[in-house]
Amino acid sequence: MIALKRSLLARAADDRMVVAVALALAATAAVVVVGGLSGYRVNTIGQLACFALLALALDLIWGYAGILSLGHGLFFAIGGYVVGMHLLERSVAETGITPDIVQFMGWKALPGWWGPLESFPVALVAAMGVSFAVAFVFGWASFRSRVSGVYFAIITQALVYVAMLLMFRNDTGFGGNNGMTGFQVAFGVPIQDPAVTKGLALASVLVLLAALVGCRLLMIGRFGRLLVATRDDEVRLRSLGYETLRLKLKVWCLSAVLAALAGLLYVPQVGIINPRVLSPELSIEIAVWCAIGGRGRLAGAIIGAVLVNAVKFALSASLPELWPFVLAALVIVVALIFPNGLLDLGKWKPTLLSRARALEPRDATP
Numbered sequence: 001m002i003a004l005k006r007s008l009l010a011r012a013a014d015d016r017m018v019v020a021v022a023l024a025l026a027a028t029a030a031v032v033v034v035g036g037l038s039g040y041r042v043n044t045i046g047q048l049a050c051f052a053l054l055a056l057a058l059d060l061i062w063g064y065a066g067i068l069s070l071g072h073g074l075f076f077a078i079g080g081y082v083v084g085m086h087l088l089e090r091s092v093a094e095t096g097i098t099p100d101i102v103q104f105m106g107w108k109a110l111p112g113w114w115g116p117l118e119s120f121p122v123a124l125v126a127a128m129g130v131s132f133a134v135a136f137v138f139g140w141a142s143f144r145s146r147v148s149g150v151y152f153a154i155i156t157q158a159l160v161y162v163a164m165l166l167m168f169r170n171d172t173g174f175g176g177n178n179g180m181t182g183f184q185v186a187f188g189v190p191i192q193d194p195a196v197t198k199g200l201a202l203a204s205v206l207v208l209l210a211a212l213v214g215c216r217l218l219m220i221g222r223f224g225r226l227l228v229a230t231r232d233d234e235v236r237l238r239s240l241g242y243e244t245l246r247l248k249l250k251v252w253c254l255s256a257v258l259a260a261l262a263g264l265l266y267v268p269q270v271g272i273i274n275p276r277v278l279s280p281e282l283s284i285e286i287a288v289w290c291a292i293g294g295r296g297r298l299a300g301a302i303i304g305a306v307l308v309n310a311v312k313f314a315l316s317a318s319l320p321e322l323w324p325f326v327l328a329a330l331v332i333v334v335a336l337i338f339p340n341g342l343l344d345l346g347k348w349k350p351t352l353l354s355r356a357r358a359l360e361p362r363d364a365t366p
Contacts, residue, residue, distance in 0.1 A: 018216050021299040025049075025209040032202045039197050043269055044313060046201030048306050050266040053208045055289040055305035056215065056298060057258035062287070063296030064219055065251050066231030067148070071156030073283040074163050075135065075256040079127040079263030080273040084180035085114045086123035087191070087268060091184035093118055099182045101175050111173065120187070127260045135256030136249065143248045148234075157280050164278035179274025186268055197269070204265045208302070211258055215298055227251060288327065291334050294341030304341060 028049075032042055054076055061067040088099050088110060102109060117123045138159065142152060170176035186196050218224060229237045230244050238244055267273045285308075293304020308330070315323045334341060 015216065015297075015299070017297060017299040018212065021302055022209060022212060025205055025212070029202055029205045029209070032198060032205065039194055042194075042197050042201045046197070046204045046269045047266065048309055049201070049204035049208045050262045050269070051289070051309050052302040052305040053204070053211055053262040053265070054259055054286055055293070055301040056208070056211055057255045057262065058286050059290050059295050059298055059301035060215060060219075060255045060258070061248075061251055062290060063298070063301070064224060064227040064231065065248055067248065067252065068150075068153045068287065069156045069255075070153045070280065070283045070287060071158075071160035072255070072259050072286050073278055073280070074156075074160045075131045075259035076263035076266070076282075077163070077167075077273070077275075077277045078131045078134065079260035079265075080267040080277060081174055081180070081263075082117065082123050082127040082130065082260075083264045083267050084183075084273040086117045086120060087183040087186060088180060089114055089118035090186070090188075091182070094185040094188065097184060099180075101178070101180055101182070104178055105170060105173075105175065124264070127264050128257050131256045131260035132253050135253045139249050139252040140245075143245050143252075157283065160278055160283055161280055164275050164280075167275035167278060175274065177275065179272060179276075181272040181274075183268065183271055191268065191271070200265065200269050204269075207261060207265065211261075212298060212302065219298070223247075223250075285327070288331055288334075290341075292330060292341050294343035297343065300341055300343060 028045060031037065032045060037045075054072065057075075058069060058072050061069060088101065091097065091099060092110060099110070101107075117126060142155065147155065166172050167174055168177055174180070183191050185191060186200075189196050219227070226237070226242065226247055229242075230247055234244050263277075286305075289305040289308050290301045291304070292308055293302065294300030308327075311326065312323055315326065
């Protein structure tokens, strides 16, 4: 058993990109702890880590199992709404201030069934459990019917769109169009306190690092090899006696839980959750992050999410109207020139060098 664990760690270390990203995340965590970064910079790091975790969750199913989901925003929103209820309960318990959601929803107090969510462990288990349950029911129905390819992508997009329409309604009981905001306290400390900002960013980076290492170890093992075989030729794998339904269902549920964790960490850092997070545009953007970074490598999804959102943050502050055109251009470039994302950049250098050498003049032979 010890030899097997050492073998897995050695194989995981062979992926230089994963090792480099893991070291970068560890260095980022250290900078957050000891560095003199402003609160804005620390908050930006935390948000980028959450988006990277969301991209990692999608890369698990798209890059390794060949299952493209255009509805992962649903699981992200589940985590966000659950932690939003937790933060509102804690805020009322600590400060006694009635949150705005009570007024514009016409309530006298927060719903009684939110009460257990005042405990963070309960909220954490609820976010993971609800996302797992939704993913299991939807995945079992879809995979059992052998829905795949573009049909599965369309169904997931329809699912997140229906969820968005439901959450926009006030009678759903989650704040309607206004969503949830006005969080005052997190872990007994005012949420605007710099220590909370630093703690949330650090937690986001460390969870991302743990998810990257854990998923890498999982993917280089037998489970990962079977997933790749399912992606490449599911019919042949079934003919060999493997139950692909269980394989896809396991990775689908794991991906959903990781997406919910990303939402749970994201909402306290931005201070709001509303139905717009369920917009199909976000779920499509997640796929774009993976495609740009290079799917099927885990680290590529993280790099793509960080780069794209860093550019988005920069442009949104100065030229917000330009961002949709930049995103569209990135998609076109990736689709036409870099089908494997940034991973294809490594192939360009040898190609350019060989072409340059071919054009060099050669000495005439006697």
